Amino acid sequence: xxxxxxxxxxxxxxxxxxxxxxxxxxxxxxxxxxxxxxxxxxxxxxxxxxxxxxxxxxxxxxxxxxxxxxxxxxxxxxxxxxxxxxxxxxxxxxxxxxxxxxxxxxxxxxxxxxxxxxxxxxxxxxxxxxxxxxxxxxxxxxxxxxxxxxxxxxxxxxxxxxxxxxxxxxxxxxxxxxxx
Amino acid sequence: xxxxxxxxxxxxxxxxxxxxxxxxxxxxxxxxxxxxxxxxxxxxxxxxxxxxxxxxxxxxxxxxxxxxxxxxxxxxxxxxxxxxxxxxxxxxxxxxxxxxxxxxxxxxxxxxxxxxxxxxxxxxxxxxxxxxxxxxxxxxxxxxxxxxxxxxxxxxxxxxxxxxxxxxxxxxxxxxxxxxxxxxxxxxxxxxxxxxxxxxxxxxxxxxxxxxxxxxxxxxxxxxxxxxxxxxxxxxxxxxxxxxxxxxxxxxxxxxxxxxxxxxxxxxxxxxxxxxxxxxxxxxxxxxxxxxxxxxxxxxxxxxxxxxxxxxxxxxxxxxxxxxxxxxxxxxxxxxxxxxxxxxxxxxxxxxxxxxxxxxxxxxxxxxxxxxxxxxxxxxxxxxxxxxxxxxxxxxxxxxxxxxxxxxxxxxxxxxxxxxxxxxxxxxxxxxxxxxxxxxxxxxxxxxxxxxxxxxxxxxxxxxxxxxxxxxxxxxxxxxxxxxxxxxxxxxxxxxxxxxxxxxxxxxxxxxxxxxxxxxxxxxxxxxxxxxxxxxxxxxxxxxxxxx
Amino acid sequence: xxxxxxxxxxxxxxxxxxxxxxxxxxxxxxxxxxxxxxxxxxxxxxxxxxxxxxxxxxxxxxxxxxxxxxxxxxxxxxxxxxxxxxxxxxxxxxxxxxxxxxxxxxxxxxxxxxxxxxxxxxxxxxxxxxxxxxxxxxxxxxxxxxxxxxxxxxxxxxxxxxxxxxxxxxxxxxxxxxxxxxxxxxxxxxxxxxxxxxxxxxxxxxxxxxxxxxxxxxxxxxxxxxxxxxxxxxxxx
Numbered sequence: 001x002x003x004x005x006x007x008x009x010x011x012x013x014x015x016x017x018x019x020x021x022x023x024x025x026x027x028x029x030x031x032x033x034x035x036x037x038x039x040x041x042x043x044x045x046x047x048x049x050x051x052x053x054x055x056x057x058x059x060x061x062x063x064x065x066x067x068x069x070x071x072x073x074x075x076x077x078x079x080x081x082x083x084x085x086x087x088x089x090x091x092x093x094x095x096x097x098x099x100x101x102x103x104x105x106x107x108x109x110x111x112x113x114x115x116x117x118x119x120x121x122x123x124x125x126x127x128x129x130x131x132x133x134x135x136x137x138x139x140x141x142x143x144x145x146x147x148x149x150x151x152x153x154x155x156x157x158x159x160x161x162x163x164x165x166x167x168x169x170x171x172x173x174x175x176x177x178x179x180x
Numbered sequence: 181x182x183x184x185x186x187x188x189x190x191x192x193x194x195x196x197x198x199x200x201x202x203x204x205x206x207x208x209x210x211x212x213x214x215x216x217x218x219x220x221x222x223x224x225x226x227x228x229x230x231x232x233x234x235x236x237x238x239x240x241x242x243x244x245x246x247x248x249x250x251x252x253x254x255x256x257x258x259x260x261x262x263x264x265x266x267x268x269x270x271x272x273x274x275x276x277x278x279x280x281x282x283x284x285x286x287x288x289x290x291x292x293x294x295x296x297x298x299x300x301x302x303x304x305x306x307x308x309x310x311x312x313x314x315x316x317x318x319x320x321x322x323x324x325x326x327x328x329x330x331x332x333x334x335x336x337x338x339x340x341x342x343x344x345x346x347x348x349x350x351x352x353x354x355x356x357x358x359x360x361x362x363x364x365x366x367x368x369x370x371x372x373x374x375x376x377x378x379x380x381x382x383x384x385x386x387x388x389x390x391x392x393x394x395x396x397x398x399x400x401x402x403x404x405x406x407x408x409x410x411x412x413x414x415x416x417x418x419x420x421x422x423x424x425x426x427x428x429x430x431x432x433x434x435x436x437x438x439x440x441x442x443x444x445x446x447x448x449x450x451x452x453x454x455x456x457x458x459x460x461x462x463x464x465x466x467x468x469x470x471x472x473x474x475x476x477x478x479x480x481x482x483x484x485x486x487x488x489x490x491x492x493x494x495x496x497x498x499x500x501x502x503x504x505x506x507x508x509x510x511x512x513x514x515x516x517x518x519x520x521x522x523x524x525x526x527x528x529x530x531x532x533x534x535x536x537x538x539x540x541x542x543x544x545x546x547x548x549x550x551x552x553x554x555x556x557x558x559x560x561x562x563x564x565x566x567x568x569x570x571x572x573x574x575x576x577x578x579x580x581x582x583x584x585x586x587x588x589x590x591x592x593x594x595x596x597x598x599x600x601x602x603x604x605x606x607x608x609x610x611x612x613x614x615x616x617x618x619x620x621x622x623x624x625x626x627x628x629x630x631x632x633x634x635x636x637x638x639x640x641x642x643x644x645x646x647x648x649x650x651x652x653x654x655x656x657x658x659x660x661x662x663x664x665x666x667x668x669x670x671x672x673x674x675x676x677x678x679x680x681x682x683x684x685x686x687x688x689x690x691x692x693x694x695x696x697x698x699x700x701x702x703x704x705x706x707x708x709x710x711x712x713x714x715x716x717x718x719x720x721x722x723x724x725x726x727x728x
Numbered sequence: 729x730x731x732x733x734x735x736x737x738x739x740x741x742x743x744x745x746x747x748x749x750x751x752x753x754x755x756x757x758x759x760x761x762x763x764x765x766x767x768x769x770x771x772x773x774x775x776x777x778x779x780x781x782x783x784x785x786x787x788x789x790x791x792x793x794x795x796x797x798x799x800x801x802x803x804x805x806x807x808x809x810x811x812x813x814x815x816x817x818x819x820x821x822x823x824x825x826x827x828x829x830x831x832x833x834x835x836x837x838x839x840x841x842x843x844x845x846x847x848x849x850x851x852x853x854x855x856x857x858x859x860x861x862x863x864x865x866x867x868x869x870x871x872x873x874x875x876x877x878x879x880x881x882x883x884x885x886x887x888x889x890x891x892x893x894x895x896x897x898x899x900x901x902x903x904x905x906x907x908x909x910x911x912x913x914x915x916x917x918x919x920x921x922x923x924x925x926x927x928x929x930x931x932x933x934x935x936x937x938x939x940x941x942x943x944x945x946x947x948x949x950x951x952x953x954x955x956x957x958x959x960x961x962x963x964x965x
Contacts, residue, residue, distance in 0.1 A: 089833055092854050093825070094861070096834060102863035140858060147854035151833030178848035180832025180839070180946075463904065480901065485777035485797045638882065638901070638908035639778045645823035648906045649857050669856065676819045679792060680780045 008057040008166065011043035012087075013077060015070045016097045016135055017063025021088035022046065024152035025060070028159045035159065038166045056081045058165060060148075064090045064097035066135035078142035083171070086138045087158075089151040089179055096151075097135040105131045146171055149179045181440040181447050183326045186317055193318035200238035202277045203257040204228075206265075207306065208241035209392045210424050211385075211546070212251035216267070220252050223267035227274055237277065243393020245306035246297070248546035250287055255306070263287035292562035293544045298525065300533050301509040302549045305393035310428050313435040316396040322441055324515035328404050329449045332515075337408040338364060341511070343519030345531030350376055350467075350504030351579065351608045352684075353530075353597040359501065362491040363409040366499035371411040373402050373453075374495065374502040376472060377418035377425070380464035381580030382631060384611035386535040387505035389547050391418070391425035394509070395432035399442065399455065401508030404515055406453045409501050414453055417472050419460040429457060464581075464635035468683050469494075469502045471637065482639045483683035504609070506535055526552035530596035534607070540577075540614040543568050550595075557591040560614055571616040575699070579608025581628040581635075582688030584695025585621060604695045606688070620717035621700040622707055625692045626654035632689035643686030646677035650693065657704065658718040660711040667708060671697070738804040753795035753806060754782055764808050765817055765846055767934055768883040769796040772955025774892060779883060781817055781846075784808045792816075814850070821847055822855040827906070829861065829878035830935070837936030838946035843881060844935075867912075869919030873930050873940055880910055880937040886929035893958065898923045910937075928955075 014022060022045065026032065042056060043049045052073075059081040065074050078084055089095035100108055108131075114121040138144050148161060157173050165171040197203070206212075206221040224239045245253045250263035256277060262285040265273070272282045289295075299305075308315035316322070328337055342357025363371060375398060379387040391398065402414050418426055433455055436442035444452045458476050465471050466481040473495050475481035494500025510532060514522045526532050530552040536559070539545045543565030550563070556576055560566070567573050575585040578595075584605030593599050597607050615624065633647040653670045656662035674690035681687045697704060706712045713719055734749040740762060747756045752775070757764045768779040775796045783792040787805035795808070807813075824830070824843060832838050864877035882901065887910075891897040898921050902911040912921035930938045932952045939948055 086854070089831075093831075094859055095831055098859070098861060099829070099831065099834075101861040102829075134861060137854075137859070139854065144854070149853050173853075176848050176851060177853060178832070178844055179830075180835065180844060465904075485794050487798075633905060636905035638903070638905045639776070639884075640780050641778075641820050641823055641827075641881075642780055644882075644905055644908065645827050648860075649823070649826070652858075672819070676816050680783055680816050680820065682777060682780065 007038065007040045009042045009053065009055065010039045010058045010060070011052070011056045011077075011081070012041070012046065012060045013043070013052075013062065013073070014045055015061065015063030015073060015091070016066035017088060017090045018096070019045070019062070020152040021060075021062040021090075021150075024150075024155050025087075025158055027155040029155075031159045035162050035166065039162075052076055052080060054080055058083045058085065058171075060085050060087045061091050061138055062087050064094050064135040064137060065132070065141055066097055067129035067131050069129040071132065071141060074138055074141050083145050083165075084138075084142065085146045085148055085161075085171070086144045087148045088153055089149055091138045092147045092149045093179065094135055094137050098137075101134040101136075105133060148173070149177055151180050153177065181322075181326075183323075183330070186322055186326060189314055190318045190320075193314040197238070197318070200236065201257075202233075202237040204237065204239045204273065204277075205242040205255045205307070206239065207243065207245050207251060207253045209244040209305075209389055210422075211244065211248040212253055213424070215252055217252035217265075219267050220254065220265050220270070223270040224254075224273065227270040231274065233274070237274065240309050241311075242307060243305040243310050244302075244389040244547055246302070246547045247287065247293060247544060249544060250546075253287070253306075254285075261287040261289050291544075291565070292558070293546075293548065293565065296554075296558070296563050297549050298533050298551045299549050300513050300522075300525075301390060301397075301506055301535050302393075302547065303513070304397065305389065305547075308394065310393050310395055311431050313396060313432070313439060316394070320516060321396055321512075322400055324512040325400050325403050325441065326447060328407055328515055329447050329451055334364060334408045334410065337404060337515065340515055340519040341408070344510075344514045344522035345519075345526070345529075346507065346510055346514065346522065347530065347597065348504060349506035349510070349534065349609070351582065351606065353607060356503065356507055359491055359503070360405065360408050362489075363411075363499045363501040366492045368498040370413065370498050371406075371409055372495045372498060372500040373406045373409065373411045373414040374472070374476070374500055375402055375414070375416040375505060375508055376467060376469065376502055377416055377422070377505050378460050378464075378467040378472060379419060379422075379505070379609065380467045380635075381582075381609050381611045383537060383539050383613050384580060384609050385537045386547060386610045388422050388425055389537075390505055390509050390535070391422065392428055395425075395428045396436065397509045397512060398429075398505055399432055399436055401511035402455060403442065403446070403453055404511050405501055405503065405508065407451055409499070411501060412452050412454070414455040415458050415476055415495075416455060417458045417460060417466070417476060420462065421460075426457065426459065433457075463637070464631070465637040465683070465685050468685060471683070472502070473500065480637075482637045483685075485682060506610070527594060527596050529598055530607075534595070534610060536610045536612045538564050538612050538614070541567055541571065541616040541619070542614040552596045553594040555592050555594055556586065559595065559612065560591070564614060567614070567616050571618065573614070574617050574619055575615045575621065575624075577605075577613040577615065577624065577692070578611070579606040579688075579691070580611045581631045582606055582684065582691055583608045583611075584691050585615070585624060585699065586695070587699040589699075604698055605691070618715055618717070620658070620713050620715035621696040621703050622654065622657050622713075623715075623717050625696045626651065626658055628692040629654055629689065632685060636685060636689075637683075640680075640682040640686060642677045643681040643683075643689065646673050646681070646686070647689050649673055650677070650690070654693070657707045658713070660707060660713075660719050662708050664708060667704060736800050736802045736804075738800050738802070738806065740806045741808055747800045749800075751800050753784060753793070753798050753800055753804075756800060757795060757808065762808060763849070764795050765849065766796060767842060767846065767881060768885065770885050770889075770932055770952055770955065772893070772952070772959050773885060773888045773932070776884060776888070779820070779881075781820055783813065783816065785810055785813065818850050818852055819856075821850060821852060822857060824881050825855045826857045826859045827862075828864065828880065831878075835879065835936040836939045836943055836946055836948045837879075837950075840946070840949040841936060842934035864909075867918050868941075869917035870923065871919065872925060872942075873918070873927070873938060875910065875912075875918055876937050876939070877909060878937075879935045881935055882908055882910065883934060885932040885934065886910070886938060889928045889932045889955070893955065894924060894926050894928055896922060896924050896926075899929060 777794040782795040785807040867875040
């Protein structure tokens, strides 16, 4: 872990996730204010930056890699990030996002947008990213530095994690963490 | 059946054979049968009849003569051996009985393949009709049994086997005398002897040959073993894929029973042994002794942890002696000639001979029996006749899916249990596959892993999932889509599967991978880093589906 | 049980313990609160030594031995928690996770699952092998219970409890290797099988593979503790 000379740059990203991990992150409540004063949130769905920065110290990535777009994103994130944390079961194991993996993509789209549609049955072309054959965990695409399982990871676990990180210690949970 | 009656049968048989001044023996074991040896035999018989030579020339079906690649094989009483015989050669073969041999069919027998062998297990293979007990008796068959039942105590029998140094020929090489004495001392209400004839290794056909060519030998061995350990019931577990062996065994059992050599009150000594056949149903794992026992008991053929060992608690919880076909086949000659005689053959720790099924990229493929301690080089280049088509030797695989691939650096080492284990392979049941430069060692490792993965019983996690994961990585390597990290992961998988699997299948499944990584790492590296297969095998043709 | 029970002493992780002569290593560990992970073993059922998680190092043995089936010997020296064993245990549990579709977050056994708890105990945060994502069925034909093959780890506890304790032998395994699957009778829907509806299999199942239809969310603790008592009552002891 590099020495903290200036405020470390933290990014959070959500890919094929439900944003539950981000909500758990926010559920740190007052601790978030305390920790937040020690880092710069340089990219996140919670703030307004549109472009992933050139150099990020720590990235918390939620969600599985489920589309071609996600794949581009995760490679880009890895390229510009020193320390990548897969946050939550979807990023670590695939989890709920991966439940679709046993079905072929076109059958899925048919079932959802055509057979299951109340009106205008048709597979949309705009705004629907090209789904990959399977939704897979981040580690299948890039090197992940630390995995933080949980669905979502508990707020105090995320807090403890970040505290270790900010105080220059090994970024690991202070307690045993489980999936689910 | 007394000793005198045995002598009488032997004498009559020898007289009957001598009454034919001319004899034509046709191999009717599975290998030659698969190239119409039965039609050849029929053609010869018809030709003899049409020439009116019925009383003078005997046409007989015999067991395996060894040089399976050149079959159908026919040997005649002049001492000549003919190869690649077809039905149209019947006439010329009969002519050659009192004339010159048929040049284009002649198979030279002064070669190392024939001269360098030492036949103990195969001493009758290729000379007797496996379907006639009289021929076995004429070759000193059942002599050892009578001697054992009338003149030896069980302890004396075990002592001879121990002195001989015979080790289990199924692959593990456990001292047979020790196993017998354990079962003899074990306490139970009833003891069993079991013959493991499930020969599942791809490329292995030694046991099949013995059962098709000389089944009485195995029965005699089991009888002597049963006497030694105190067993009264025996089972031969033979794989259903060996219908000819099954047929010949059934015939042999019936014949032995009819002659008072098997069943109740054998030879009037009060000793009883009933032998039944049990057929396998296509699972390699049922060659593992505890899985085999489970299968005989009518359960799913899955192994169980040992201890307790079958010698103490085996079939139906009783002390059970379980040995391989070849092990039993060695027993009658040891009791006939003495343990000392056997111990003089072979090396210090690996006594006696071993039957090997030599196959692959070698000129002479077939069955050979050699003394332990012969070098791999001699096996491949002299007995095997070397690599055909001007190709170079690359590796020799011993021990089937549980064994390893050995490179040219190991060619001068002796073939025996300890040396093979030292270089990362095993003796195994006797399969020996030679490979040349056109074989890709990664592909070979993948082939064996595919075998282990499909044959895994699924009871324990490391083998069930581990072999699948290793196969996935090997597929990725041969598909040129693997990374250095995949290689590392495979090594970790080899470690966990080898050391935590429940039975020998899982424990030895990583061996082909480990041995090829050790000796042929450059090939793996070429696939991973250069996306190139040095042997020109992988990456061509059909693309395989890779799950990662 | 022998009439004259000989007592043996042995050493586990550097400390001395006493044991009855027919105890297994796992029996002694359990009695003394020494943690040895296991998934296929359950008090009250026969042992099969299948999951390989309980393997321990025994001095003098080149091979690792399963604690659940290995009887204790006088003077045995056992190590239950070396780095090597920890490494193997993690890999075995990771293999299990890749084999099925173990999605804790939506499982009825979330929080009460022996597999999940074991992953937690071993400090497992991710799986190093790629997931298989197999397509496996869910059998809802039974009026009271559900079998979800995605969550089955093939521990065979259900097979054993149904065969040995209930005597119905409804469950068994079909197929081989990675294609092994739990089946009812001759591969019939559970609801049409000879199931006696005793419910024991659901209670002994370590994961959410066998579960109760009436349980909501993840409120499904299992209670297999009755087994040894049931055995004792039957043996009249």
